[in-house]
Amino acid sequence: MKLSKFAAMTTIAASICAAAGSAMAEGKDLKVGAIYMDAQGFYAGVRKGIQTGGADAGRKLDIIETNAQGDVTKEASFIDSLISAGVQAIIVSPVSADGSYRAIRRAHDAGVPVVCYNTCLNEADMKEYVSAYAVGDPYDFGHKLGEVAGDYFVAQKKDAPKIAVLNCEFVEVCVTRRKGFEEALKAKVPGAQIVANQEGAILDKAVSVASTMLSSHPDLDAFFGEAGGATLGAARAVKSQGRVGKTVVFGGDMTTEIAQELADNSVIKGVVDISGQGLGKLALAQAIKSIDGQPPAGIKVAYDIDVYKSAADGQAWLKAHADGIP
Incomplete structure (x- = not known):
């Protein structure tokens, strides 16, 4: 969501x-x-x-x-x-x-x-x-991002990365997003660990919770933000805590600010979006x-999920959404 x-x-x-x-x-x-x-x-x-x-x-x-x-x-x-x-x-x-x-x-x-x-x-x-x-599909949403994260850690030769989740699991779709993320990630990096999982869907709260997580887990390798506020909040916390180059972010939901962070590519390394x-x-x-x-006979009507995993992808999104509306 x-x-x-x-x-x-x-x-x-x-x-x-x-x-x-x-x-x-x-x-x-x-x-x-x-x-x-x-x-x-x-x-x-x-x-x-x-x-x-x-x-x-x-x-x-x-x-x-x-x-x-x-x-x-x-x-x-x-x-x-x-x-x-x-x-x-x-x-x-x-x-x-x-x-x-x-x-x-x-x-x-x-x-x-x-x-x-x-x-x-x-x-x-x-x-x-x-x-x-x-x-x-929320499982596919998480699964696609888990694959991006897995590829990143394989390239970085990290076989046991520690990951914290900022969640929106007061709604079921976010629980399903996490399941997809974890299964895809561990298929590529079996030693990956989820070391913390707390609610942080709204931006201000996400920054606060992510900052606390970084203090509690100084060796944290990455955040998974289940929604847009969580994604951007994690990125801001990483920067404010001086963790650029040490902790990265994978998250959901494109906005202008998230696309700008992806284009910068120092913290946010992958985003999935509807x-x-x-x-x-x-x-x-x-x-x-x-x-x-x-x-429709089956009630559910599927919509495509987009994957963005490079600085060029972030720049392309910004160009395509000059008005800032996702």
């Missing part, structure tokens, strides 16, 4: 008009609710993807959106408001696999299709109440299909 410091976002309603007048005349207007976990970073990308996805589909899109700020109660209240507002579908990255299901069930029972992205409900509730789930804009477009496309009575 993508996580960063939760910033308040005012609930807004905006009409986004598609180009091409003739296509617009043929398409049906859409009224969709969208709920984000933050107002920037990955979620800013999702928002842009939803907006441009409406234009690409030749539909006039009225999107009612908010930031749940990681709060199940706020999420539930907004879902109820969306049902009352008569939206045709709701796009959401649920705060809790178990705690979010009641509000999503109310939307389902009201005849409003719900499309998850990035995170979703537990398997049983998802099958019962969700129309589609746009997601990059495009926020791409996932937003995919989620809206599934919402439109659900509105039209054509949800």
Whole structure:
């Protein structure tokens, strides 16, 4: 999942008009609710993807959106408001696999299709109440990064590297990311050890936790940041503690700052990413299909996972995302 410091976002309603007048005349207007976990970073990308996805589909899109700020109660209240507002579908990255299901069930029972992205409900509730789930496979996400880390340690001739994890494991997808990472890493470097694993998804907390880990493990070889805040926080801690050249970082989620660190290549050595804009477009496309009575048969709709493992990769990402929106 993508996580960063939760910033308040005012609930807004905006009409986004598609180009091409003739296509617009043929398409049906859409009224969709969208709920984000933050107002920037990955979620800013999702928002842009939803907006441009409406234009690409030749539909006039009225999107009612908010930031749940990681709060199940706020999420539930907004879902109820969306049902009352008569939206045709709701796009959401649920705060809790178990705690979010009641509000999503109310939307389902009201005849409003719900499309998850990035995170979703537990398997049983998802099958019962969700129309589609746009997601990059979390095991594959971690596995690809574990392979990058393994190749790095093999090249460095480190056969027993010590690694600390900054996690976001209050959501299940992050637990699965770690499993994939560990299995791929140990397949290449059997002696690799996870010596610490603590929550540090939000940037400020990640810096603090990573700094403490470095003090407790002065021989630490690397961090694995399970999400964007953890990745950047670990890199900042390494620099502030004078550990450049001794401790490296592998992590998830591209942002401008993370891409800049990868381009510098002194601390961050590998990043895996799911495009926020791409996932937003995919989620809206599934919402439109659900509105039209054509949800995917298997619920889950896969999205590609990108791997960045060099300074040149970081520079290329920055060039491709000049506006800073992932």
